[in-house]
Amino acid sequence: MNKKKSKTRYEKHLVQCPHCKRDVLDHMTQCPFCEGELHPKYTSLDPKKIKKIRGVLTIVFIAIALMILIARFN
Numbered sequence: 726m727n728k729k730k731s732k733t734r735y736e737k738h739l740v741q742c743p744h745c746k747r748d749v750l751d752h753m754t755q756c757p758f759c760e761g762e763l764h765p766k767y768t769s770l771d772p773k774k775i776k777k778i779r780g781v782l783t784i785v786f787i788a789i790a791l792m793i794l795i796a797r798f799n
């Protein structure tokens with residue numbers, strides 16, 4: 726295990742709080758130091774939404790596969 730590497734990975738997720746200028750993690754929506762509002766780069770998608778997107782993608786994929794099959798037979 727490389728300790729230095731993991732630290733760098735952790736530091737990648739550090740952003741500066743716009744309110745108190747302290748280091749906070751980029752997924753946080755609220756600063757733990759000043760309780761100011763933060764705007765994370767990525768918000769965690771809720772599982773229901775992911776499931777829905779995955780379902781739509783599956784349908785699209787099947788539709789494309791069918792179109793290719795139909796095109797082959799023509």
Ligand SMILES: [Zn+2]
Pocket residue numbers: 742743744745746747756757758759760761
């Ligand atoms: Zn803050």
